[in-house]
Amino acid sequence: MKLKFTATLASGVLLSLSTGVFAQQKLVNPAVDAAMQTASADEIKASITYLADDKLLGRAPGTPGFQMGADYVIGKLTEYGVKPAGENGGWTQQVRFRRTFAGKTGSATLTIAGKTDSIKYGNDIFIYPDPVHQVVTSSGQLAFAGYGITDKQLNYDDYAGLNVKGKIVVIVRGAPKSFPSSDASHSMDLITIQKNAAAHGAKGVILAVGDSTARPILPNPGRRGTYSIMDEKGVPVVSRNYFGGVEMLAMVGYKTFKALAATAGKNAGDVVASIKAGTPMSFPVNASVSATADFSYQDIAGFNVVGKIEGSDKKLKNEYVVHSAHLDHLGVGQPIQGDSIYNGAHDNASGVSSLLQIAKIYHNLKEKPKRSILIVMVTGEELGDLGSGYFASHPTVPVKSMVADVNTDMPTIIAPLLSVTALGAEHSSLAAVVDKAARYMDMTVEPDPEPEQNRFVRSDQYSFVVHGIPALHIKYGARTPDGKNNLNDLVKVWRAKYYHKPQDDINGMFDFDAGRKYAQLNFLIGYVVANDPQRPTWNKGDIFEKN
Structure with missing residues (x-):
């Protein structure tokens, strides 16, 4: 014999609970169920x-x-009787896109233990496109901050005990393998990484390739352009890579990451293995970087469609x-x-x-x-x-x-x-x-x-x-x-x-x-x-x- 009781969730919505596995539920009344059957x-x-x-x-x-x-x-x-709910009583909401491309110039130098060398811009390093500044220049002392994650709920902090104030942090993009999938995805989002770096006082972020088998030439997103949404004053209000709280977001290849780790007596492979296992391994880097790049823009008008029931x-x-x-x-x-x-x-x-x-x-x-x-x-x-x-x-x-x-x-x-x-x-x-x-x-x-x-x-x-x-x-x-x-x-x-x-x-x-x-x-x-x-x-x- 199955025991059943019914509780009202809201007007017109009923939930029937049963001790039987996958017993028939009455989550909605017959009128709602009939409307659902009109889907074609x-x-x-x-x-x-x-x-x-x-x-x-x-x-x-x-x-x-x-x-x-x-x-x-x-x-x-x-x-279907839906009413417009966009701007000014209409169906649409205007969206102003800006596509930002890498320009014609870019250069970078890396100073390790007092020795300065040029690194090939566009192959070994690039700066992410900036929709605000047509020329970006940044320089500073480096520090390695693991994945760049601070997650109190999961008791993980790559910045613990690391002073990055006024420095450019080097990050390997990823998350410990123990992180739930959506936590990991959020933690490695480019905006999340930059916001956390800025919250700890960093002036810039460099993403380092942590995979020794990766292609040696970096896939520079500026070649095809990156997109942001701008307001009427030309200020970016939505972007997946630009965050105004840091001077620069850049990327370097594995060869450079390996050299930077070596300045602290670390093996790059061991560092990646440690943070992947959930053990932070952050450290000061005896190196500094200076980089500059220019960008060009293309503005595009778009819109969302919004309706209301x-x-x-x-x-x-x-x-x-x-x-x-x-x-x-x-x-x-x-x-x-x-x-x-x-x-x-x-x-x-x-x-x-x-x-x-x-x-x-x-x-x-x-x-x-x-x-x-x-x-x-x-x-x-x-x-x-x-x-x-x-x-x-x-x-x-x-x-x-x-x-x-x-x-x-x-x-x-x-x-x-x-x-x-x-x-x-x-x-x-x-x-x-x-x-x-x-x-x-x-x-x-x-x-x-x-x-x-x-x-x-x-x-x-x-x-x-x-x-x-x-x-x-x-x-x-x-x-x-x-x-x-x-x-x-x-x-x-x-x-x-x-x-x-x-x-x-x-x-x-x-x-x-x-x-x-x-x-x-x-x-x-x-x-x-x-x-x-x-x-x-x-x-x-x-x-x-x-x-």
Whole structure:
């Protein structure tokens, strides 16, 4: 005999608990369930087909193809009764991109034990592009600060006992192998590294290649340009590499790192092994560096698309659950197998199509949830989560009114959706919501199967997290219908053939019914949050609690 009781979570939302494993849940009432059934695999296919068509030329930000994609989603959102929630009562939020390129000059010298030698700029050292200063010059004494991490929760500090005030810190980018995947991803983010260095008094940061097998010539990002978002006064407000609190962010190769470690009597390989194992090994370096470089700019106009579904509660309708997805892709680029249009069918026409189905579900739901819903199609994700970074920091609603973000990026709908990974949910009360929603849909929730991919910081949910808003990103799990539970093997095959390639078009691998189920799950997560009288909260002591 099964014992069952029912507790009201919020108006119209019921949760049924049972002692039976995966017993049937009643997380939502019949009207909500009926609305969820209106999500359509055929419509997901139709939207992906349009958004990934060659005529949109890969939807690069600031291009006519991106505008065509935006016109399509605005038309669909209007059809589903979503109201514009952008700037000045319209659908859009303007975004000003700046692309910064390496200039024609660059030079550097390294002084070790009083001996000064030139090092080859662009091969052995480079300075990251600076969107503010067309010429960057920096010099100073060096100190090695491990991974450059200070994480009190995990009791790890590379700066403990190390004086870096006024110095340039040398960092190996990474994290101890014991770190949870999302903590590791956040810790090795370039902005996080620079902020922590500046907080300890450093004037600059040099990233050192810690892998002795790496290519000897550095991959200078200034050759193709890096992107930032600027305000009306030309001040960068969002960037994945520029932080104004330090003079310079640079990189050196393994050969230089090995020489610097030797000045302190250290072996570079032993140093990397130690910090990887979780034992900090920071030390002063008997060396100084001087470097200079120039840069050039290209400014591009872009925009986000923002819509609103108004909540039903007089008070809570002024708070928002955000459903986000990036509308942009890579545009036209290097030809592969004779094709140069990077259509972005999976990445991220599939995610945008999911949000459109979420809007459709709400359209078919007579009683809306207590909180309002924002549907946000952002630009510039492929440039470094820039459009979402701008929206999270400069939203078209009061910033403190956003209670959560449920992000949708490349769900990889290539097989039946039986299990999911909720990237980032483990940091907040959203984890419990995901568990309930997944059980309702007869799915299981799994840990991140590929922590080395650093997916947590590589998509738009991270922009909300760093601004203090609990967020998550639902990805596929490993379960398969045959019980082998090896979907990751198929994903690796898919990634090698399609990811960030022109071959990611409508003719690739798809399971559109998995897309329908994915949209339903994301809707359900957002719906439960929108009805809960309590806002989502960070776990006590979590790394993101005080962001």
